[in-house]
Amino acid sequence: MNPFNHKQTLIIGGGLSGLLAAWHLHRAGRRVTVWEAAETPGGWAQTLAWPGPNGESGWLERGPQALRLGDDSALGRICTALDLDLRRPGPRGPRWLGKAGRRHPSPATLDGLFRVPGMRLAEKLRLLVEPFAPGAPVEENLRTFFARRLGEGFAREALPALVGGLLAAPPERMDVGALPRLQGLEARGGLVCGGLRMGPEHTCLPRGGTGALAQALAASLPAIECGRRALALEALPEGRWRVHGEDRSADFDTVVLALSPAAGTGLLGEAAPQAAHELAAIPGLDLRVWHSRHRMVPGWERGLGLLLHPPEGRGLLGAVSLAADDPRGVPGLLQLRTYLGGAYPVEAELETWPGVLAELSHWLPELGEALQVREEACPSAFPLLEPGHRARVAHINEGLPPGLHWLGAARFGPGVGDIAEGIEAWARSLQG
Ligand SMILES: Cc1cc2nc3c(=O)[nH]c(=O)nc-3n(C[C@H](O)[C@H](O)[C@H](O)COP(=O)(O)OP(=O)(O)OC[C@H]3O[C@@H](n4cnc5c(N)ncnc54)[C@H](O)[C@@H]3O)c2cc1C
Incomplete structure (x- = not known):
């Protein structure tokens, strides 16, 4: 018999993981309550008001700036079920790699890939044989994965900026097994063939920002209690x-604990000491994010993206701007968000905005002084999913007593799409 039917489930944590879990259970007819410590649900996924210099309406994203959906993805299915009004942004503005002291086209594009400085001709030609790369070893970090598929030159010269900019960590410190999309691509024949088979992903923006996803999920639930922090778990007779x-x-x-490893560890301590110990071993990466508004720079109206080759950024990982027609920005102004830190040490001069602006201006000399600046610290923004992570996740789940579940980015992968996929599969596994 399904243990969830007719029984009361509590979800601790009203970030996207908790809200998605609650949404699936509620749709399956189960009685579910969410406790969220903050006054508003959403966790990192919140679109915050940030009025312009003259009080104009404007917003910033605390977490993801947009959502990436596949044609047949769990996140896409949820957005459809919630009837979210999604906008597909138009063509994007320039995307760069900052390396060897200047800007180059982003290696995330085909043109940029063949122009990465530091890659020898033979290393560029090696990119072309990716579909014939040898099979995967049992355990691998991101660097060895990409070196095997795209060659040493790519892994050495292009990968650190791509991984640093997306996951805030060096590729050799990340377990490829923790990134479900990469595993899916490999299983379908590699990055090129697998990509063709899995289908493209699209960037989408819900009306009201990415926080609208959390709001719509929360609005669909009968029982969500904000401002309610869980402090301890006590095992009762009969497994309650x-x-x-x-x-x-x-x-x-x-x-169900839908929490970061740090928050989950505290709660699991006495109830499941071994699982708590394993959870505590997953490091959380602190990210520093600066939001700034500047006068618009001609040519950047479609938005810009900059990734820095980590040794050169001195802790600055990259920056991305909104397009001029983005409803979250203030008309006429360039809205930039700049990332620092994660697993990389931040140099002392970059601890304050003037130092950050000086470093940014080196890579983006067109950028003028900021008219507005706001720092949003993101402690434990991303889990560091180290080599051996899959085994660690298995140990955590094995160490949980009956009636306790653990969900979140550290279990399913760091992206919202990974979380949505993982929680959909988790919810399905409870049926029957
Ligand atoms: C700056 C930044 C940029 C990002 N960019 C992207 C991106 O571009 N694309 C992408 O896919 N992902 C991105 N992410 C990651 C994504 O936002 C997160 O993986 C996702 O939102 C995590 O959701 P969660 O519910 O697992 O955790 P959280 O959002 O951390 O939610 C956990 C919730 O639990 C609550 N809580 C904690 N302790 C307790 C307690 N004891 N009792 C009750 N409640 C408690 C917290 O208040 C919080 O609301 C970004 C994240 C950050 C920070």
């Missing part, structure tokens, strides 16, 4: 759980 909050306790048949 008592959850202690700041001002009250309540009993549940099933408890």
Whole structure:
């Protein structure tokens, strides 16, 4: 018999993981409550008001600036079911790699890939044999994965900026097994053939920003209690759980922890010490994000993207701007967001905005002074999914007593699409 039917489930954490889990359980007819410590649901996925210099309406994204959906993806299915009004941004503006002291076309494009400085001719030609790359070893980090598929030259000269800009960590410190899309591509014949078979992904923006996804999920749930932090779990007879909050306790048949590793560790401590120990070993990466508004620069109206080859960024990983017609920005102004830190040390001069602007201006000399600046610190923004991560996840799940579940970016992968895919599969596994 399905253990979730007719029983009370508590989901601790009302970020996207918790909201998605609750949404699936609720749609399957189960009784589910969400406790969220903050006053608003969404976790990182929140679109915050940021008025312009003259009080104009404007917003910034605390987490993802846009969503990436595949034609047949869990995230796409959810957006459709929620009837989210999605906008496909038009053509994008310039995308660059900052390396060898100046800008080059981004290696995320075909043109840029063949123009990465530092790659020898033979290394560029090696890119062409990617579909015939040898099979995967059992365990691999991102660097060895890409060196095997695209060659040493790519892994050495282009990969650090791509991985640093997306995952805020060096490729050799990330387990390829923690990134489900890469595994899916490999299983379907490699990056090129697998990409063709899996179909393209599109960048989409919900009306109201990416936080609108969290809001729509929360609005579809009957019981979400914000401002309610879970403090401790107590095992009761017959496999039930008592959850202690700041001002009250309540009993549940099933408890789902939809939390970062750090937050989950504290709660699991006594209930599942071995799982708590493994969870505590997953490092959280602190990201520093600066949002700034400048006068628009001609040619950048469609937005810009800059990734830096990590040794040269001195802790600055990259920057991305909104397109001029993005409803979150202030008309006429360039809205930029700049990332620093993660697994990379940030040099002392880049601890404050003037230092960040000086470093940015080296790569983007067209950029003028900022009219507005705001820092959003993102402690433990991303989990560092180190080599051996899949085995660690398996140990955590094995160490959880009946009635306790653990979900989140550290289990399913760092992107919203990975989380949506993982939680859809998790919810399906509970059926029957
Ligand atoms: C700056 C930044 C940029 C990003 N960019 C992208 C991107 O471009 N594309 C992409 O796919 N992903 C991106 N991500 C990652 C993505 O946003 C996250 O992976 C995702 O939002 C994580 O959701 P979550 O629910 O697992 O965790 P969280 O968002 O951390 O939610 C956990 C929730 O649990 C609550 N909580 C904690 N402890 C307790 C407790 N004891 N009791 C009750 N509640 C508790 C917290 O308040 C929080 O709301 C980005 C993240 C950041 C920070």
